[in-house]
Amino acid sequence: MTKVVLFGDSLTAGVFEGHPTGIFTELLHDKFPDVEFINRGVPGDQSRNACKRLRNDVLSEAPDLVVIFFGTNDVSSKEVFLANYHNNLAYMLSSIGPNKGLLITPGLTGPTRQNLRPLDKVEQYAKETLAVAEEFSVPVLDWFDYTKDQDPKVLLQADDLHYSKKAYRELTEQLTPLLKAKLAELG
Template sequence: MHNIVLFGDSITAGVINGFPSPLFSRMIRDALGTYEIINRGGIGDQARTALTRLQIDVLSANPQVVVIFFGTNDCADPNTSPKDFQTALQTMIDKIGRQRCVLVTPGITSRDAQQATPLFATMNQYVQVVLKVGQANKIPTLNWQQVCQQYSSDKLLQADGIHYSKDAYRLLTNHLLPLIKTQLNRN
């Protein structure tokens, strides 16, 4: 069976009320039908730390497409710079193969979450890194932050101000599907 790997952090894992859920994976699976969706979202993970699990969680599955969706934890970590983030993304792309990658920028956090962790204010820098890496590698890239800015954070976020609501996952899936299909058609 052909498969697609969703590779990222707790947002990718579909965390609902503090626990991973199959919500995001199920939405992608329902829309594509004939593909197995393998969710490799790691709670609290960052792009540079996820490199340690790239072989076992992604490459060993021999995926047709890998959706790479990091950045929220990266921009909140004082030990991770935008350059570190860019290097980690490029390493992932080089190992996976750009023809199999789809990139997603970080999205949105509530004002309360931004005030609790001022480093979230740097999210725009990380969005720009993803866009730059996507353009340089000619990879379909979803500017998820731009999409999110069109909606109220109350509609898109759970009470913790970081993790996504079901509405946000529906919106994310709708915007992500054309990019996944583009890569599937290349393979």
Template sequence: MLEVVCFGDSITARNEGYPTPILTYKLSLKMKDYKFINAGVSGNTTEQAMQRFNKDVLARCPDIVTILFGANDSSLHKFVELESFKQNINEFTKKIGPLKTILITPAPVDESLQPNRSNERLQQYAQAVKEVSGETGSHFIDFFHVLYSEPNYRELLIGEKDDGLHFGEAGYEILTSLIAQKLQEIHIDKKIPKSAE
């Protein structure tokens, strides 16, 4: 069974009414041949995540790692400079190995509910993630633009908190479908070994 570590902030860690974090819960239902491990910590920037990276990710020797940060790095109250953010994502990717890494751009926000975050700035952080993927040859999911291009994207951002940042069921359905599709593509490309029967 292939192990996938989902590494991130509250978007990765949130339960949203489920018994365990909704991201890995839904992924486990969609992909029975994989074991999903949640390594999300609410409030984390990439700087903070760097301090737990070895223990929470590398020590587990996973087959694949999803990396989803940016919501906190780009915020006014936890700000991590764009260049530092990009370097951190790059370092995570190189240590895991690009072929085992799926980089995911941060989601847009409802700016009317999020005074500390703007979609203009989140788009810059999403672009930085895309650049790291291009430079390293890692796998990539442009979650920001998939969600932002939906005419009702603000409705998709409504979750238990209804704060314009922590989305609920609809947003996670889109995100987990994108991850599941990417994992299938990776398998078909035979870039990771199939698990031994």
């Protein structure tokens, strides 16, 4: 059975009403019933911490594919700068093997989160994700571009940060063709 690790922060973990849930994993499994999805989303995680847990949480699973979804917490960090974020994603892809990677850009944040996660800064991190994808020739979902003009009240929970059920359904729909192509490539 093909094994896909979902590697990211609370958005990957499917945090809903303050607690990690299986929403993201379950929606993907519904689309790909013959694929084993292993969720390695850690609430509050940043790409720098993810590099430290890469071996235990991802490589130890011997995945066929890794979906990497970071950036939202990196944006608000005083310790992670754009160049660090780029290097962290590059390190992950180099360690995993670029032929096994798929990236997702950070997405929309709501009005009450603009002090720490302003959309113009989120967009910079999204563009950096796209640059890393191009550098490594890996598929990337530009989730920021898809969400930037949508209503945060529809895509986000009341905390203006974590995704609504609708957002997870849309994220899954947007990710499906990329996953389908990448899984077909793996044979």
